[in-house]
Amino acid sequence: MTSPAPGRPLRADAQRNRAKVLAAAEEVFADLGTSASTEEVARRAGVGIGTVFRHFPTKESLLEAVLVTLVERLAGEAEELRAADDAGAAFFGFFSRVVAQAAAKQAVTEALAEAGVDARGVTGRAGPGLKDAIGALLVRAQRAGAVRSDVEAGEVMALLAGMSYAAGHAGVGSDVLRIAFDGLRPR
Amino acid sequence: MTSPAPGRPLRADAQRNRAKVLAAAEEVFADLGTSASTEEVARRAGVGIGTVFRHFPTKESLLEAVLVTLVERLAGEAEELRAADDAGAAFFGFFSRVVAQAAAKQAVTEALAEAGVDARGVTGRAGPGLKDAIGALLVRAQRAGAVRSDVEAGEVMALLAGMSYAAGHAGVGSDVLRIAFDGLRPR
Amino acid sequence: MTSPAPGRPLRADAQRNRAKVLAAAEEVFADLGTSASTEEVARRAGVGIGTVFRHFPTKESLLEAVLVTLVERLAGEAEELRAADDAGAAFFGFFSRVVAQAAAKQAVTEALAEAGVDARGVTGRAGPGLKDAIGALLVRAQRAGAVRSDVEAGEVMALLAGMSYAAGHAGVGSDVLRIAFDGLRPR
Amino acid sequence: MTSPAPGRPLRADAQRNRAKVLAAAEEVFADLGTSASTEEVARRAGVGIGTVFRHFPTKESLLEAVLVTLVERLAGEAEELRAADDAGAAFFGFFSRVVAQAAAKQAVTEALAEAGVDARGVTGRAGPGLKDAIGALLVRAQRAGAVRSDVEAGEVMALLAGMSYAAGHAGVGSDVLRIAFDGLRPR
DNA sequence: CATGAATGAGGCTTCATTCAT
DNA sequence: TATGAATGAAGCCTCATTCAT
Numbered sequence: 001m002t003s004p005a006p007g008r009p010l011r012a013d014a015q016r017n018r019a020k021v022l023a024a025a026e027e028v029f030a031d032l033g034t035s036a037s038t039e040e041v042a043r044r045a046g047v048g049i050g051t052v053f054r055h056f057p058t059k060e061s062l063l064e065a066v067l068v069t070l071v072e073r074l075a076g077e078a079e080e081l082r083a084a085d086d087a088g089a090a091f092f093g094f095f096s097r098v099v100a101q102a103a104a105k106q107a108v109t110e111a112l113a114e115a116g117v118d119a120r121g122v123t124g125r126a127g128p129g130l131k132d133a134i135g136a137l138l139v140r141a142q143r144a145g146a147v148r149s150d151v152e153a154g155e156v157m158a159l160l161a162g163m164s165y166a167a168g169h170a171g172v173g174s175d176v177l178r179i180a181f182d183g184l185r186p187r
Numbered sequence: 188m189t190s191p192a193p194g195r196p197l198r199a200d201a202q203r204n205r206a207k208v209l210a211a212a213e214e215v216f217a218d219l220g221t222s223a224s225t226e227e228v229a230r231r232a233g234v235g236i237g238t239v240f241r242h243f244p245t246k247e248s249l250l251e252a253v254l255v256t257l258v259e260r261l262a263g264e265a266e267e268l269r270a271a272d273d274a275g276a277a278f279f280g281f282f283s284r285v286v287a288q289a290a291a292k293q294a295v296t297e298a299l300a301e302a303g304v305d306a307r308g309v310t311g312r313a314g315p316g317l318k319d320a321i322g323a324l325l326v327r328a329q330r331a332g333a334v335r336s337d338v339e340a341g342e343v344m345a346l347l348a349g350m351s352y353a354a355g356h357a358g359v360g361s362d363v364l365r366i367a368f369d370g371l372r373p374r
Numbered sequence: 375m376t377s378p379a380p381g382r383p384l385r386a387d388a389q390r391n392r393a394k395v396l397a398a399a400e401e402v403f404a405d406l407g408t409s410a411s412t413e414e415v416a417r418r419a420g421v422g423i424g425t426v427f428r429h430f431p432t433k434e435s436l437l438e439a440v441l442v443t444l445v446e447r448l449a450g451e452a453e454e455l456r457a458a459d460d461a462g463a464a465f466f467g468f469f470s471r472v473v474a475q476a477a478a479k480q481a482v483t484e485a486l487a488e489a490g491v492d493a494r495g496v497t498g499r500a501g502p503g504l505k506d507a508i509g510a511l512l513v514r515a516q517r518a519g520a521v522r523s524d525v526e527a528g529e530v531m532a533l534l535a536g537m538s539y540a541a542g543h544a545g546v547g548s549d550v551l552r553i554a555f556d557g558l559r560p561r
Numbered sequence: 562m563t564s565p566a567p568g569r570p571l572r573a574d575a576q577r578n579r580a581k582v583l584a585a586a587e588e589v590f591a592d593l594g595t596s597a598s599t600e601e602v603a604r605r606a607g608v609g610i611g612t613v614f615r616h617f618p619t620k621e622s623l624l625e626a627v628l629v630t631l632v633e634r635l636a637g638e639a640e641e642l643r644a645a646d647d648a649g650a651a652f653f654g655f656f657s658r659v660v661a662q663a664a665a666k667q668a669v670t671e672a673l674a675e676a677g678v679d680a681r682g683v684t685g686r687a688g689p690g691l692k693d694a695i696g697a698l699l700v701r702a703q704r705a706g707a708v709r710s711d712v713e714a715g716e717v718m719a720l721l722a723g724m725s726y727a728a729g730h731a732g733v734g735s736d737v738l739r740i741a742f743d744g745l746r747p748r
Numbered sequence: 749c750a751t752g753a754a755t756g757a758g759g760c761t762t763c764a765t766t767c768a769t
Numbered sequence: 770t771a772t773g774a775a776t777g778a779a780g781c782c783t784c785a786t787t788c789a790t
Contacts, residue, residue, distance in 0.1 A: 011790075014753055035222065037780060048755040053782065055753095113356040151366065158363045162353030169300035170345040179338065179346060183370025201770070224763060235772040237767090246764060388749070409596060411784060422751040424788090433785060487730035525740065532737045536727030543674035544719040553712065553720060557744025572769075575774055598759060609776040614761065616774095 018055045020045045025066050030105035034063055070111040071126040074098060078133035088146025091137045092181060095160060099177060102164030109168055112161040131157060148186045159184075205242045207232045213253050217292035221250060257298040258313040261285060265320035275333025278324045279368060282347060286364060289351030296355055299348040318344060335373045346371075392429045394419045400440050404479035408437060444485040445500040448472060452507035462520025465511045466555060469534060473551060476538030483542055486535040505531060522560045533558075579616045582606045586627050591666035595624055631672040632687040635659060639694035649707025652698045653742060656721060660738060663725030670729055673722040692718060709747045720745075 024045035028036045038059050042049045056062035077094065084090035102108040115127035135153035142149050163180055211232035215223045225246050229236040243249035264281065271277035289295040302314035322340035329336050350367055398419035402410045412433050416423040430436035451468065458464035476482040489501035509527035516523050537554055585606035589597045599620050603610045617623035638655065645651035663669040676688035696714035703710050724741055 011751095011753070013790080017753080038782090039780075049782090050755050050784085051753075057782085059781065109352075113352075152362075155362045155366065158353045158357040159366060161357045162349035162351075162363070164349075165296075165300075165352035166345045166349030170348045175339075175342045176345045176349070179342065179370040180367060181370070182374070183366040183368070187369070198770080204771085225765090226763075229773095236765090236774095237772050238770085240765065241770075244765090385749080391750085412786090413784075416752095423753095423786090424751050425749080427786065428749075431786090483726075487726075526736075529736045529740065532727045532731040533740060535731045536723035536725075536737070538723075539670075539674075539726035540719045540723030544722045549713075549716050550719045550723070553716065553744040554741060555744070556748070557740040557742070561743070572772095572774070574769080578774080599761090600759075610761090611763085611776050612774075615776095618761085620760065 014055075017045075017047055017051055021047060021052050021055055021062075022065060022069060025062050026069065026105070026107060029063065029066055029107045033106065034110065038062065066107060067111040067114055068126045070108055071115045071130050074108075074111070075126070075130040075133045078130070078137055082133075082136055082140070087137075087140040087144035091141035091147060094134075094137060095156075095163075095181075096174075096177060098160055099163050099167045103167040106168050109161060109164040112157065112164055115157065134160075145186060147184050151184060156184075201242075204232075204234055204238055208234060208239050208242055208249075209252055209256060212249050213256065213292075213294065216250070216253060216294050220293070221297070225249070253294060254298040254301055255313045257295055258302045258317050261295075261298070262313070262317040262320045265317070265324055269320075269323055269327070274324075274327040274331040278328035278334060281321075281324060282343075282350075282368075283361075283364060285347055286350050286354045290354040293355050296348060296351040299344065299351055302344065321347075332373060334371050338371060343371075388429075391419075391421055391425055395421060395426050395429055395436075396439055396443060399436050400443065400479075400481065403437070403440060403481050407480065408484070412436070440481060441485040441488055442500045444482055445489045445504050448482075448485070449500070449504040449507045452504070452511055456507075456510055456514070461511075461514040461518035465515035465521060468508075468511060469530075469537075469555075470548075470551060472534055473537050473541045477541040480542050483535060483538040486531065486538055489531065508534075519560060521558050525558060530558075575616075578606075578608055578612055582608060582613050582616055582623075583626060583630060586623050587630065587666070587668060590624065590627055590668045594667065595671065599623065627668060628672040628675055629687045631669055632676045632691050635669075635672070636687070636691040636694045639691070639698055643694075643697055643701070648698075648701040648705035652702035652708060655695075655698060656717075656724075656742075657735075657738060659721055660724050660728045664728040667729045670722060670725040673718065673725055676718065695721075706747060708745050712745060717745075 021041065025041045028041045028044055032040065038052055039049055041062070042052045045052070052062065056065060077097070081090040081094055098108070098112070102112070115130045131153050134156055138147065138151070138153055138156055141147040142151075159180055163177060166176055208228065212228045215228045215231055219227065225239055226236055228249070229239045232239070239249070243252060264284070268277040268281055285295070285299070289299070302317050318340050321343055325334060325338070325340055325343055328334040329338075346367055350364060353363055395415065399415045402415045402418055406414065412426055413423055415436070416426045419426070426436065430439060451471070455464040455468055472482070472486070476486070489504050505527050508530055512521060512525070512527055512530055515521040516525075533554055537551060540550055582602065586602045589602050589605055593601065599613055600610055602623070603613045606613070613623065617626055638658070642651040642655055659669070659673075663673070676691045692714050695717055699708060699712070699714055699717055702708040703712075720741055724738060727737055
């Protein structure tokens with residue numbers, strides 16, 4: 001999804017290293033911000049710097065891969081809630097969980113922001129995927145009368161990004177989320 | 188925390204240079220992000236790099252000064268609205284204007300986030316100043332029945348930071364703000 | 375001087391791979407200069423990087439092998455002209471052809487220069503081989519009265535290297551060669 | 562001639578350092594080839610690596626400056642001979658001296674080759690300057706009957722580059738030069 | 749034997765900071 | 770004080786070489 005000659009399935013050990021690097025990068029960028037050094041990623045992954053660059057030929061491509069991974073994971077979580085009994089609980093629960101994750105990892109916030117700005121962004125095709133999944137959750141919650149009907153997926157994503165940022169930077173708890181949720185409910 | 192031997196009141200021309208540097212820094216960091224070089228600040232201020240470091244001995248201290256300036260400016264704006272006739276309009280209008288500013292300058296968002304994390308933060312004593320000013324606006328709006336009574340100044344600041352982030356990064360308009368405002372109104 | 379356990383005659387497919395690598399290397403170094411990467415050689419040879427290093431344990435040894443090949447090829451061409459009818463035409467024709475080759479492949483120039491610096495050089499025993507072959511051509515041309523008699527093989531090789539360099543780098547045509555040829559003719 | 566804001570005359574010490582770096586670069590590239598590292602240049606100049614990059618913001622620009630310097634120096638030497646009594650001696654003497662310099666410094670050869678390929682090259686406007694100076698020497702020598710009349714400045718430069726290469730790489734003495742000179746004399 | 753993943757030294761370049769002018 | 774040249778640590782990236790598969 002990022003670079004090696006498309007087609008070749010990648011040896012087992014290489015696959016493992018790629019995963020290690022990606023995981024380390026997610027951690028490092030979460031802890032130290034996206035300006036953290038590639039060397040730090042290599043160190044924390046327990047591989048040589050060359051290995052990082054073999055899998056992700058550019059720092060930017062590594063960052064991109066991390067964001068894509070994050071966005072896909074969130075989309076997956078949203079997907080699973082599609083069949084939940086209580087559509088309102090599913091929607092608000094998803095929202096809360098995302099914000100909670102973001103409180104620990106600022107990369108999540110960036111991923112959300114990127115994903116919201118549509119396909120042009122770094123997150124490529126993963127962005128729309130997340131938007132669709134969220135849109136599905138939203139529509140069901142609206143049909144169930146748990147969310148006001150004049151809101152769209154794009155607005156929800158922006159709200160999500162904003163609340164995630166607030167959670168991660170402004171040191172806030174669920175109080176603020178409560179306000180946003182009330183704003184989303186039918187009047 | 189900003190540098191020259193405390194006490195000496197700073198010659199007039201030095202004072203002027205300090206201001207030029209600060210203004211240039213605000214502009215540069217807004218345009219290019221906080222990773223812009225100090226050299227660029229000097230260039231845009233029309234002074235030598237040495238002058239920048241004489242007034243702000245560290246890049247971090249320069250950044251800090253910019254944030255403090257921003258916070259103080261916002262606090263000033265809030266202050267002026269204290270006597271407005273329509274307390275609700277004052278509150279929501281202030282909120283909107285801040286978010287609009289942030290859409291153009293990400294530094295505003297950072298300033299807000301910093302200011303919210305209380306006095307220990309980088310913004311020192313300016314943070315509480317803003318919080319107080321916003322608190323005053325909030326209380327008056329609550330008394331006027333325009334804002335629900337179970338919200339506190341800290342929550343408003345967090346919401347403000349989040350919405351500012353969303354406005355600057357997620358490419359959103361006033362739709363999202365409307366949701367937040369509805370959440371703030373009495374039910 | 376080229377690597378595998380001396381003695382073992384090299385399996386047929388290995389032999390083939392060695393040849394493929396050598397050919398690719400000649401091409402790559404001609405196109406991209408000697409600072410081209412070994413990886414590129416492997417790619418163009420259609421083999422793995424490991425294979426390149428199995429046959430030529432060092433980039434330098436690969437370069438050396440390319441030069442030796444080139445020198446041997448030139449020596450072969452000179453050899454074939456030994457029996458030509460017109461000794462003068464044979465000599466000058468050979469000279470012209472070498473320079474024309476060099477215009478396209480700077481490696482040829484390097485090979486010539488190396489070969490001229492005698493046996494100690496990188497081209498090992500191949501250098502003297504070329505020198506001898508050129509010497510034979512020279513002597514016959516001198517006997518035929520086409521080349522002045524006070525010139526030696528070493529000087530011819532140096533002249534050849536110089537003209538080859540000029541052809542490849544200074545963007546020159548046959549005009550310069552004409553000057554050199556006039557200098558070689560009897561007065 | 563290479564980078565700092567055109568106009569500002571450069572402080573005295575900076576001027577001195579720039580010269581030191583340029584001299585060191587000339588030496589290093591002569592000794593180790595143009596692929597020598599910038600760090601080595603800094604080391605030999607006795608300055609920090611940052612100083613090298615302050616004066617020449619790119620390795621390429623440093624190389625260019627070295628070549629330009631060389632070409633200008635040669636042009637200067639040619640210029641001085643314009644008024645010599647013996648036009649033939651001036652021409653051949655200049656030629657010999659250039660080749661002798663090149664024997665020690667391969668950068669000279671590169672400079673010559675670059676300069677010959679006209680203004681498009683790295684040597685910019687310095688190339689034509691050298692060509693003109695050599696042309697003047699040539700014409701006077703031709704008028705004096707020391708050089709054949711059907712040769713042009715471009716051909717002389719190519720010959721010069723070729724002989725310089727030969728002198729530096731093929732380990733040759735004045736024997737080869739003699740051949741070239743005979744080729745240049747009227748028949 | 750062939751493959752290509754892993755390694756890490758080393759190269760180029762940027763930039764915060766110091767200091768001579 | 771102001772200036773801007775000097776410094777060198779640190780970042781990104783390349784590539785020859787090694788080694789597990």
